[in-house]
Amino acid sequence: MNRHLVRLVASVATVSVLSMAGTGMASATQPTSASAEASNSAPAAQLQKLHDQIDAAYKAGDPKALLSSVTELRPVLAQVRDIARSNNTLHVVEEADDKSAQIQEKLKQNPQMLPGLPSPIALVTDLVSTLLTLVLSLVAGLLGGLPLPVPVPVPPVPVPIPTP
Numbered sequence: 189m190n191r192h193l194v195r196l197v198a199s200v201a202t203v204s205v206l207s208m209a210g211t212g213m214a215s216a217t218q219p220t221s222a223s224a225e226a227s228n229s230a231p232a233a234q235l236q237k238l239h240d241q242i243d244a245a246y247k248a249g250d251p252k253a254l255l256s257s258v259t260e261l262r263p264v265l266a267q268v269r270d271i272a273r274s275n276n277t278l279h280v281v282e283e284a285d286d287k288s289a290q291i292q293e294k295l296k297q298n299p300q301m302l303p304g305l306p307s308p309i310a311l312v313t314d315l316v317s318t319l320l321t322l323v324l325s326l327v328a329g330l331l332g333g334l335p336l337p338v339p340v341p342v343p344p345v346p347v348p349i350p351t352p
Contacts, residue, residue, distance in 0.1 A: 232330035234264045239323045246316050251308040255295040258288050277329050284322040291315050
């Protein structure tokens with residue numbers, strides 16, 4: 189009976205040592221979340237800034253500012269492509285880069301409003317809205333699913349507290 193007990197204890201000890209060694213090796217290959225967040229925060233901030241610039245230029249109807257912002261976006265997308273860790277992120281980056289190239293091409297063909305022709309902004313409306321959605325998706329992905337800051341409306345007057 190003692191012989192079986194000793195074998196059982198030895199096998200449990202061996203399994204636990206091997207599993208701890210395997211866990212140590214597995215955790216050694218994973219980057220820490222702090223370093224991953226630090227490496228992704230700069231491109232995420234750039235993407236957020238360029239998203240806001242593209243949105244403002246689109247809403248203002250300024251094709252030159254829109255073209256400039258989209259041109260600035262493409263190198264940032266290349267940087268994000270280099271640090272992407274998932275196939276989904278790579279797919280979104282590729283799609284955003286394709287939309288950016290299409291917007292650049294259309295705006296370079298029609299750089300200004302001409303009488304009798306539609307506005308250059310009208311030619312890229314669908315592309316811009318898709319690009320803005322893709323860029324926001326990339327920002328959310330780079331920040332690790334952290335929510336984007338949304339302003340909370342403040343009531344104009346203090347809300348009365350009901351008395352029981």
